[in-house]
Amino acid sequence: MHVILVDDEQSVRDSARQWLELSDFTVDDYEDAREALKTITTDYAGIVLSDVKMPGLDGLAFQKEIAAIDPHIPVVLFTGHGDIAMAVEAIQGGAYDFVEKPFDPERIVETIKRALEKRRLVLENRQLKKALEENEGLDSRLVGTSQPMRELKRELTHISPTIANVLILGETGTGKEVIARSIHEMSGRRKGPYLALNCAAIPVNMAESELFGHKNGAFTGAQGSRVGKLEAAKGGTLFLDELSSMPMDVQGKLLRALECREITPLGDNTPRPVEFRLISAMNDEPQKAIEDGRLREDLYFRLNTMEITVPPLRERKDDIPLLFSFFLERAADTYGRPAESLPSESLALMMSHDWPGNVRELKSLSERFVLSGLPAEQRIPKLLSGKVIDCGESSVSLRDQVSLFERHLIQKSIDRHDGNIKCVMDDLQIPRRTLNEKMAKYGLSRS
Ligand SMILES: Nc1ncnc2c1ncn2[C@@H]1O[C@H](COP(=O)(O)OP(=O)(O)OP(=O)(O)O)[C@@H](O)[C@H]1O
Ligand SMILES: [Mg+2]
Structure with missing residues (x-):
């Protein structure tokens, strides 16, 4: 955090x-309090240290x-010999504290800390208040009202505004x-x-360049220079x-970057400052990963300032109905299918x-439910029978998804233009012939 120092005497400022820098x-x-004042705003993340007796704006007026x-x-005030009465007045007027000149370095550092x-704390509390107001936003992003989810959300609301690293x-x-x-x-x-x-999706030999960036020609195949994620964040x-x-x-290298708050891109030799908040995630046990030599223990301790454990879906089954209808509506909208309600026997099965695939598995199930051609009451039993649901982001082939989406868009446009083909052509920017072919393919008509 930051200190604004104001004194008309150069020697006092220097020492x-x-x-403080030590x-x-x-x-x-600043030599002049008026200049310092120009830089102060309500979200100033620091304190002010000022002399009392100064030409122009004096310390007391400055504090006001x-x-x-x-x-x-x-506001901490420096007071010369004999200004004690003034200092007391300042504190009554709202100054934080005063230190006597010539000052004792240790005392000054303590006071400033x-x-x-x-x-x-003041700034964090303000952030927290704001975050609480935005908590409704959290509910729409992170669906779930079960006890474990409510606790998780409360925790998230608290830690989001801070600068703490989160694992x-x-x-x-x-x-x-x-x-x-x-x-x-929810953060500032x-x-x-x-x-x-x-980290699992990038080739091992590219990880360093992704994070730290590289200069042109830093390694074989390094074309152009690239700004690393640490710097870009x-x-x-x-x-x-x-x-x-x-x-x-x-x-x-990441640990060192976090400690020194600077990085050196590959093939470069000038370090650059970095400033970001780090959130990390993993789906295996940290202790196990450390033992297996896949996670550095020192890095782990650096990253887990706050550790959050998201409970598996089987420990918060109360969330299933809500999550299912959330995904169901989204899938119905995407694919232009009706969001039929879930038969109660199906819910019991669920x-x-x-x-084992948690929310992703549930999401996948709701998409299949929407797309299935079976009668509603047979879908879930069929889908859940036997094996685990395939947890790929979607279980429908890309081609089928694209077709469904295309059909949906054309249908929407036809509806919007009351079946006026010319308008639909303009809207979707496709020639009449293509539109006719697609309408025939998808069994769509003008009405
Ligand atoms: N509480 C929730 N509310 C709404 N959507 C959710 C919720 N939890 C998960 N999802 C959705 O479920 C899917 C999986 O979630 P996500 O990708 O965040 O899981 P993950 O924990 O990162 O999994 P992995 O360890 O496999 O990377 C995503 O499509 C996500 O949007
Ligand atoms: Mg993930």
Whole structure:
């Protein structure tokens, strides 16, 4: 966090700055309080350290001006010998604390740490309030009202506004990606980028370049330069999925980048600063992954500042009806099919199923339910009979999905234009001949 330092004497500024920087604070100093004031806003993430006696705006007046912008920005005043009465007045007027000149470096650092902590809490609480207001957004993204889901959502609302790294654990298909995205959306970084990288989906030898970027010609086949995900996520959130699939040496580099907050792209030698919040996820047990040599323990401890475990669907079966109807409606809309209601025997069957593929399996089942040609009451028994449902994102071939979607779009356009073929042609930008062929193929008519 940040410190604004104001004193009309250069020597005081220099020595205070030196102590503060040694203690890892970032400092901006000003000779004139009016200049400093221009940089202060309600979401200023820091505190102010100011002299009392200054030409122009003095410390007390300065403090009042700051309080008018945001009464919760801590102002610490420097007081010379004999200003104690003034200092007391300042504190009564809302200043956070005062330190006497010549100051004791340790005391000043202590005071500032406390003031910064207070400021951090104020900002975090404000974020939290905002996030609570946006909690309805969470409900529409992350469907589920069972007890475990309510607890999970409460936890998400709390941690989202913070800057803490989050590690999301849970079986396959439980919703880890949905959760990562929700955390970003509920954080102060929602306007920044959200970048996701699935470590299992990139070739091992490309992992480093994906994360850190590379310069032209850095390795065989490196054409052009590329900005790595760590750098591109500046001001936003980086989601690293399937973390334990990341090569161990790259995990080491990632750890260093997190510690130094800078990276060096491949083939480059100038380090660049990085600034992002890291969310990671994996569907195996961290302890097991560490033992198997797939996850670095030191990296694990760096990433799990907050650890969230998403319960498997079989432990929150109360969510099944709601999730099913949510996916059913979406699938019906996508494929232009009616969303027929679920026969009660079918629901009972679903409640007794174990869902090894979790929510993804349920989603797949609802899509098949919509697309199935069987009578409604036979669909679920047939689909759930025997084996586990294929959990590919969709169980219908791409060609069939595209056809269904195409049929749906044409049907919609015909409806919208009351069967006026000329308008449909313009709308979909296809020639009459193609439109006729497709309408014949899909059995569509003008009425
Ligand atoms: N609570 C939920 N509400 C709405 N959709 C959900 C929910 N949970 C999961 N989904 C949906 O289920 C599918 C699987 O979820 P997701 O991809 O987030 O799982 P995952 O935990 O990342 O799985 P994996 O470990 O296999 O990557 C996605 O289509 C997602 O949108
Ligand atoms: Mg995933």
